[in-house]
Amino acid sequence: MKTTFNKDIAYNDLPNLPPNKDLETTPIFKAIIKANKLLAELKGYCQTLPNPQMLLNTIVLQESKESNAIENIVTTQDELYKATLMGDTVKNQAAKEVLQYREAIYWGIEELQKNNLITTNLLVGLMQRLRGSTENIRKNTGTKLANPTNNQVVYTPPEGENVIREKLSQLEIFINNNEFSDLDPLIKMALVHYQFEAIHPFSDGNGRTGRILNILYLIQQELLGLPVLYLSNYIIQNKSDYYRLLREITEEGNWEEWVLFVVNGISETSAMTLSKIHSILQLKEDTIINAKEVLKSSYTKELIDLIFSHPYIKIKVLEDYNIAKRQTASDYLKKLESKGILGSVKIGNEIYYINKALIAILSE
Numbered sequence: 001m002k003t004t005f006n007k008d009i010a011y012n013d014l015p016n017l018p019p020n021k022d023l024e025t026t027p028i029f030k031a032i033i034k035a036n037k038l039l040a041e042l043k044g045y046c047q048t049l050p051n052p053q054m055l056l057n058t059i060v061l062q063e064s065k066e067s068n069a070i071e072n073i074v075t076t077q078d079e080l081y082k083a084t085l086m087g088d089t090v091k092n093q094a095a096k097e098v099l100q101y102r103e104a105i106y107w108g109i110e111e112l113q114k115n116n117l118i119t120t121n122l123l124v125g126l127m128q129r130l131r132g133s134t135e136n137i138r139k140n141t142g143t144k145l146a147n148p149t150n151n152q153v154v155y156t157p158p159e160g161e162n163v164i165r166e167k168l169s170q171l172e173i174f175i176n177n178n179e180f181s182d183l184d185p186l187i188k189m190a191l192v193h194y195q196f197e198a199i200h201p202f203s204d205g206n207g208r209t210g211r212i213l214n215i216l217y218l219i220q221q222e223l224l225g226l227p228v229l230y231l232s233n234y235i236i237q238n239k240s241d242y243y244r245l246l247r248e249i250t251e252e253g254n255w256e257e258w259v260l261f262v263v264n265g266i267s268e269t270s271a272m273t274l275s276k277i278h279s280i281l282q283l284k285e286d287t288i289i290n291a292k293e294v295l296k297s298s299y300t301k302e303l304i305d306l307i308f309s310h311p312y313i314k315i316k317v318l319e320d321y322n323i324a325k326r327q328t329a330s331d332y333l334k335k336l337e338s339k340g341i342l343g344s345v346k347i348g349n350e351i352y353y354i355n356k357a358l359i360a361i362l363s364e
Contacts, residue, residue, distance in 0.1 A: 005250055010159040014167060014198055017174040017191050018183065021255045028256065031263040032184050038270035039223050045274060046226050055277060057309040059228045062362050064101035066232035067211045070239065073097050077359055081312035082352065097130070101208060104129035105227050108216050116220055118175045118213070120168045126212050127205045137161050138203050145200070154247060157200035167199045175217065185221040190262035192217060194249055230273055234265040279361045284308055287341055294339040295332065303332060307342065311355040311362070
């Protein structure tokens, strides 16, 4: 049944998935072959790493930072990595929200591992964790999405808690039901992302929740083993196209260009992530050589893993990880600084040692 769309009226007639469109066109098919090849290469490469957790701490944090930046929640690398060492005393609100986003990703993966289902409760839990909120499905009426440059309404999402829950229930079925398995998973991911953003089930945090949903879906479909994809960076680089194409689906049914946008983004992002991981691992190999030279018999693999898991570090972190007592830890870090492996900066009474070369790779 064809539905009519009016940007000023709640879109309670938002159709369920899948759309009645040919989504296996030649351009999409070619794009999917390339994206699947690069995703498989990334997944396989991560499976060979001796310590994938080392990369997770840094790469997931970067994805969290970029995803929040899309919503104009902006923090610097300095503020972010200092915040990772502050525990519950983080004062910078933007950095705090990035850390909450990272924790939401980890929580989502743990939940997914229980039954391999993506559910409304899972999505609500993600939103609550990334926002530090106890809110649930949006109940208020009158929610409208506006163009930030001219404040003109571009979309009015469905409203009414029962309506929203029914839309999410149908989305659950589409995600988890094998009835739709004839669609390539990457096509399904593009459809799912649009549908979730169109439902707009929360008063805030929909964009960020939707981007975590992308990662969880790829893991659910066994296309990724770890959440090591910088998809948010691709969206930032193509932000105007991202929002334009979402609107064009709603207004014109332009699904093909949207699917191509998402699938090409997966290709580009997979290639970039692979390149970044290669650069990080090469830097680590060089660092090991230099660290052995300066630390000699005091060298430990655990210390190098630590400065790559935490680009900002202080003496107490070495104590917490049982690498060394305070004075010895201080000596280690000073020696690494003397070799140029680490830099240092004093903030208040604390000295932070910084893996500047790693920060440079992450910031590229």
